Amino acid sequence: MTFSLVARCPDTGMFGIAISSSSPAVAARCAYTRAGVGAVASQNVTDPTLGPLTLDLMQGGMSAEAAVARVASEAKFVEYRQVMAVDKTGATAIHSGPNSLGIWTQAQAENVASAGNLLDNEGVPQAIVDAYLSATGHIGDRLIAAMRAGLAAGGEAGPVHSAGLQIADKVAWPVADLRCDWTEDCPIEAIATAWEVYKPQLDAYVQRALDPRAAPSYGVPGDD
Structure with a gap:
């Protein structure tokens, strides 16, 4: 019921994940990043x-x-699980259990890995990987481009209803954690719109956490 990718930006060291599913609130259960460590x-x-x-x-x-x-050797019921990871060197790995749902497959390269289940066709993860590798700009832009490519390649066998994008960079919390937990429209486009709004403010939100004295104006009444 899901297709996704984990990725590393070799230029900045940022990690990211983007994911979409027919199930509600997919990112709340499935997306994990940690600065300096990786994405899973x-x-x-x-x-x-x-x-x-x-x-x-x-x-x-x-x-x-x-x-x-x-994890695949020690966790319970791993035959039902898909787990994929990218580490701080850009190496990737994927476990897809044989009881993954429907059409399931995976693809990986340096700095990016993709997997899915209940897919429209087996080519979806490779389309995601190819799009990430060919895209340019901020890792968030590349994650969105990859998910759009996965959807264009067929995506899930049925409509998707939730999506998420998470990015880790230097600090202990995700610097971006955007979610669409349910929509009858396209959740990937909902996340893309949220990213367009959030991207210009990302650094300011980090600065506000680290030292609000040096942060940009909040833009609210009474704030100079």
Whole structure:
């Protein structure tokens, strides 16, 4: 019921994930990033504990491949799970259990990996990877381009209703965490619109957290 990608920007070291599904609030259960460590998607009959676990293993020194292999060997019911990761070197890894739903497949390259289930066709993850690699600009722009390409390639077998985009960079919290938890319209376009609004303000929100004295004006009455 889901297609997604995890990615690293080799120029900035930022990590990101974008995801969409016919299920509600998919990003709340499936999207995980950690600055300086990596990005993980845990999807398909989702176990939300697998994302933080995989990040903990990578933070402890494991590569994406080793961390995903450890999770796949030790977690319960891994035959139902899809887990994919990218680490701080840009290495990627994917586990897709044989009980993944419907048409399921995956694709990966340096700095990006994609997987999906209940897909319209087997080419969707490769279209996502190709689009990410060919896109330019901020990692958020590239994530949106990749998800649009996945949807254009067929996406899910049915309509999608939720989506999310999360980005990690230097600080302990996601610098962007945008979600559309349910819509009858296109949730990927909803996230794209939110990103267009949020992108110019991203650095200001980080600065406000680190030192509000040096932050830009809030633009509210009485704020000089």
